[in-house]
Amino acid sequence: MADVLPVADRARVRRAALGELRADRRAFIGVLVLNALAAAAGLAGPRLLGAIVDTVKDAPGRAALASVDRLALAIAACTVLQILLSRQALRAGARFGERTAARIRERFLDRTLALPAATVERVPTGDLAARGTTDVTAVAVTLRDAVPEVLVSCVQVLFVVGAVVLLDPLLGLCGSAGMAVMGVALRWYLRRARAAYLAEGGANSALAEELSATAAGARTVEALGLQARRVAKAETAIEEARRTRLRTLRLRTVLFPAVDVSYTLPVVCVLLAGGALHQRGAVSLGTVIASAIYLRQLAGPLDNLLLWVEHLQGSAASYARVEGLAMVPAAGPPTTAVPAGGRIEVTDVRYAYGHGGDVLHGVDLDVRPGERLAVVGPSGAGKSTLGRLLAGVDRPRSGAVTVGGVPVADLAPDELRRQVVLVTQEHHVFHGTLRDNLLIAAPAAADTELRAALAAVDAAWADDLPDGLDTALGAGAHSLGGAQAQQLALARVVLADPHTLVLDEATALLDPTTARSTERALAGVLRGRTVIAIAHRLQTAHDADRVAVMDRGVVTELGTHHDLVAAGGAYAALWRSWHGTADAPRTSAQGARPV
Template sequence: MANLPVADQRMVGRAALRLLAADRRSVATIITLNSLAALAGLGAPWLLGRIIDAVTGRGGHIDRLALAVLACAVAQTLLTRFALAIAYRFGERTAYRIRENFLSRALGLPAAVVERVPAGDLAARGTTDIDAVANTVRDLVPSMAVGAVQIVFIVSAVVVLQPVLGLVGVAGLSGIWFVTRWYLRRARDAYLAEGAANSVLADDLTATTAGARTIEAFALRERRLAAGHAAITETRRTRLNTLALRSVYFPLVETSYAVPGVLVLLLGGLLYIDGRVSLGTVVAAVLYLRQLVGPLDGILIWIEQLQSSSASFARVEGLAAIPAAPPAASTAPSDERIEVSGVRYAYDPGHDVLHGVDLTIRPGERLAIVGLSGAGKSTLGMLIAGVDRPTAGTVTVGGVPIADLPPDELRRQVVLVTQEHHVFRESLRDNLIVSAPDDVLRGALKTVGAYWADDLDRDLGEEPLDGAQAQQVALARVVLADPHTVILDEATALLDPTAARTAERALAAVLHERTVIAIAHRLQTAHDADRVAVMDDGRIIELGAHADLVAANGPYAALWHSWHGGV
């Protein structure tokens, strides 16, 4: 099993630009209001400098200057308030788009991809990572927009006010740039490692919870505890790595804030003594630089959080890096004949599990596929069901590649029934998936013996089903889909004997007059089939009727005699 891909920085950047472009009017309004607020905020330090000059005898109306300071403060507050209100609404809409895109991509993933990746990886991306990105968009991006605009205007103002003092003050900020560059070079990889560790931990917890009965039955408690401890240890290690980076970054940045003000006071004092600048100009320059602390501090804190959320965004956007499925076939199958020709398949490149399989399945026949565990039976069944496509060769129905059929058409052709049946936390009607009149839905349920299912509005989240009932719902879906071919893969393996007998009666009703491909783990199934395909090491080594294969005294005969205890 391999984790889902992670988007690179270029993909993340393009995705962020698409989100901004989707709501460009709001973005423009936010920037405009923040610019006006920043301009209003520039007035107060300059006016305070003029007040100081007035007090020291250089003239001016102090009362009017004080009122102007108040007006600037009020204007800045109101403009910032409106900008933030619009920004937060923008953030909520953008967070909604991110969630919708992720859900759409997750639902569009090929079934084979979903089955190969750890369940915890997809779950962590859809919960922890999505929440981190949504919170960043909602809270941090608006605030960063405000801070960035303020910094640009404040730096411009101090340079215009007194170029020498302004340039010295800006030069004093260079230490922050070097420290931030050091941090950014290390932070993304550290946060990606932390996210991957969280996925492993989530997957480990999911596997342990789902397999609780197996763990108890086989006394695997200590082994699972050891695996959980290892996952927690790795999560803790990666978390401490990111904390260590922050413990260096923030103290150095905090220290750097004082440097510009100290340099301007020293140089400004010399220039004032020399008579080249007024005291008010020096004070205004220092106040401007002190104004930088607020937005700078906020942005640098947010940069740290952005490293975490950008790593989460890279994991969320990683779903876009999965190759899209080829376009659906435009032609319908000409008949119900299934052909497997020269099929090879590999879960990992270079390690084939199927080797040149050829098989023709005639409409209406019952074919059993048998072999030892690991022979490739279930893999072949998934390819015939269109869950995945072969690495080489073709699997077709009526001359059309099965994996290329649109979902609705595929469901009418071939359906795979396994031992795992998902029941959604929805009503019974919604769980049947197919939109049809109630009498049709009830008829399908009665066909599979689900006489308990009178209330189609029953909430299966509030009233969960047992194993046999869940399988009856799954089989009712098959009846409603009405495929011509049904593939059975251990369909009753997890049920107790009583439930298994009930399920087998339901299966008999479902399979009537259909092509049946049974991946047989009990050879009695093969005994009743029209033909038996014997697999070994990813190849079909025998094919024929049960009696003929037993008479041939080959591998199938050995399996049959072994199953009957050597008789």
């Protein structure tokens, strides 16, 4: 069963968001100041308009026209100033958001690369991909766009309400009471939104996992006639994604109508109360009009604010999923100890995948430097699991796997690569040039070393590439076949130059002719090194110095090929089954001498 990546709680997300603000506090304070100034400039218009009304009402005639002209000119000047300040505020906010979004993307990439290899292999690929694309993008957009917009709207709302209260406290109280509907609706929405958006994000990840798994295994699905089953699973995932999406939509159908009503109620309350107070001479007509215009101006920032509040719920769920990577247990700091020699010792090792039962049961093994050891046994015996432990990919549940007296899994990545390298049937061609793909194993290697590594694995095709080492590989560029990609992976091994290689059927995907030439080339390159070959072809065992036979997670036999055949045990039965009764090397391509 696949592991599930954790999701951060509210407190962790809050700390992460505050940390982003502190990381660029000067820019953040600048955005606040600019927004405050822009909002203050916008407050002058309604107040001056109220003054125009009172001037015309109380002093009709030519004298009033001069005052109206001056007040109108002041309104125009304040409007221009507000536009300029708002533009600068949005620009500063956007720059702040872009820098913050870049930090989040870089940190997510760093955390992903720092995940233990075993964790990456066991978590759903779709979940990790969705967090790195959809969720990171949602957080980045929020920090780039939502933060400036929310700041502008919050400052405008506070200033407008404050302006109404300063004009007349009673009218301000009436306007605030009219906004109570919005507060109740928002509280109802926020109590339900986070869980709903987290469920929607999880459903989208599950859907992405189903689609990617089906696309990756399309040939297998077609060959085994599994189309109906895969379609059914995809439809189930789609239905769950649709159900969670509808849940968040239903929340919005309650919030938005309540918000629309709350825009009108404050204005109505102020007009009713202001009319009554004006009749009694308690307030001027200009004050009532200015207060109504102020509250009407709330529609824009409140609408913008609540739209972003709705968006922030989805973004908060995305942020929780992004920050969840920080909660994955770390492998611990690498040891600074340097292995004393290349002797590999496996002592009473037990290992289990996840929460399942042990697949290795007290394995003991001692591999001498320069030895060629073949590990054989039936499928499911634990051979590949042992290979992963020997290469430091996984850590034993109990017992120890050491190289030169130092636990393999505790070595720093660079030191581990110098000690032990695992080569499997799986390989990857990274998007970039051929040179980039090779420099992964040896960043300081010169071009002559890169070409020598390719020649060592008989990758003659590299000389025919249109741009040589600068030929772009990967999607949308030059495509390598399975055999060529495998040779590229083996060339990386040559460049890494480890003293021990763990080969888990590393040449299995090569065609017979290419396999023979590659194995002959590697035999020369790896002479004098320790080679642990996890083999399904028993010819590998025939040519090894010693053979370890595994069955049901334990080493049942250990010795040379001839000694084990003479002993008449499990290995002898395997040999007779694979080779017949003749104890001689095969001459077919399948029996080509391996490394």
